[in-house]
Amino acid sequence: MSNACAHAHNHDHAPTPDARAARLEAAQTLCVDSGERMTSSRLRTYELILEANGPIKAYDVIDRFHPEGAAKPPTVYRALSFLEQMGLIHRIESLNAFVACDTHDHKHTAGFLLCECCGQSEEIAIPNVADVETRAAKTGFRVNHITLEARGLCQACQTDH
Amino acid sequence: MSNACAHAHNHDHAPTPDARAARLEAAQTLCVDSGERMTSSRLRTYELILEANGPIKAYDVIDRFHPEGAAKPPTVYRALSFLEQMGLIHRIESLNAFVACDTHDHKHTAGFLLCECCGQSEEIAIPNVADVETRAAKTGFRVNHITLEARGLCQACQTDH
DNA sequence: AGCGCGAATGTTATATTATTACATCTCGCT
DNA sequence: AGCGAGATGTAATAATATAACATTCGCGCT
Ligand SMILES: [Zn+2]
Ligand SMILES: [Zn+2]
Ligand SMILES: [Zn+2]
Ligand SMILES: [Zn+2]
Numbered sequence: 001m002s003n004a005c006a007h008a009h010n011h012d013h014a015p016t017p018d019a020r021a022a023r024l025e026a027a028q029t030l031c032v033d034s035g036e037r038m039t040s041s042r043l044r045t046y047e048l049i050l051e052a053n054g055p056i057k058a059y060d061v062i063d064r065f066h067p068e069g070a071a072k073p074p075t076v077y078r079a080l081s082f083l084e085q086m087g088l089i090h091r092i093e094s095l096n097a098f099v100a101c102d103t104h105d106h107k108h109t110a111g112f113l114l115c116e117c118c119g120q121s122e123e124i125a126i127p128n129v130a131d132v133e134t135r136a137a138k139t140g141f142r143v144n145h146i147t148l149e150a151r152g153l154c155q156a157c158q159t160d161h
Numbered sequence: 162m163s164n165a166c167a168h169a170h171n172h173d174h175a176p177t178p179d180a181r182a183a184r185l186e187a188a189q190t191l192c193v194d195s196g197e198r199m200t201s202s203r204l205r206t207y208e209l210i211l212e213a214n215g216p217i218k219a220y221d222v223i224d225r226f227h228p229e230g231a232a233k234p235p236t237v238y239r240a241l242s243f244l245e246q247m248g249l250i251h252r253i254e255s256l257n258a259f260v261a262c263d264t265h266d267h268k269h270t271a272g273f274l275l276c277e278c279c280g281q282s283e284e285i286a287i288p289n290v291a292d293v294e295t296r297a298a299k300t301g302f303r304v305n306h307i308t309l310e311a312r313g314l315c316q317a318c319q320t321d322h
Numbered sequence: 323a324g325c326g327c328g329a330a331t332g333t334t335a336t337a338t339t340a341t342t343a344c345a346t347c348t349c350g351c352t
Numbered sequence: 353a354g355c356g357a358g359a360t361g362t363a364a365t366a367a368t369a370t371a372a373c374a375t376t377c378g379c380g381c382t
Contacts, residue, residue: 059367072333077369093254096368113302122300139283140316141274155301200359219339233362238340257339
């Protein structure tokens, strides 16, 4: 999560460590139920994304991976791909960043409200996807995946300025 | 414009050179009217994007810039920023690519149908942006820019498979 | 326990995408 | 001509991501 400008951004609402532990648990369960393996590097990557409390860059994960030094890029990029396929995280294209999925029904397409000031993101359901699909159907386009990204300023940051 | 798979993609519909010339003209006019300068590197960049007839990568522009050799990256990245600000091109985040705006009313937010097979893109109006903004308004988020990207297969590519 | 297979990881190198920093030039204005 | 803002040239480097291939791990089977 980045700060585009200087002023304080103390409107974070970080989940408790307990809540994170529960999500790590749940992720393990999800993997087992899907016949996938939640290995240590996948778990560590997911943990770092949860700890970030917002969009985090691949190389920030890489840098924080080991207490003593950075991980190798493929280690983390592989884990990110896996987690994304499991629906545990989303990639935010316009930021080249990743964020933990905020819902319990994984494997969806999500929209995000991205604050350009404090870097926080809020996951929202994509409104009226049917309309996109209707529009696509007119030319026979079959939609596999939709990326919707709304950039702007969250309420807290608007009042800060 | 990339080809993700081997089969022929002969469903292009490239505009005529005349049409491209007209768009270059129009772009010049737009710049003059806005008090901006359509310089040679900006024009050359725009020309290459028009010639691509679809999403093109920054480094493909860089490579094609001069007959004799590549341009320097900042030359092209600056031109791309300018063209994007003028609304003459759009950046497609999920492809790290650029495409000429397909409409006459520049300075809008656009959606794209991106074929994962032939790489063609179709620009569409974002449906129900109001809904996104309504949703954002609930938490006081002010939307500056929305990215909507629908990935999938166009009709031609579906029948090809 | 030992074997064999496919998935996952380790390792090195490199490809791709994008920016910083600073010198120089161009153009319109006085 | 002299000035100043915007645009460009140039070199270096930062940031993001993948390729290729060797090795190890987990797991079912004997
Ligand atoms: Zn989600
Ligand atoms: Zn904010
Ligand atoms: Zn457009
Ligand atoms: Zn296609």
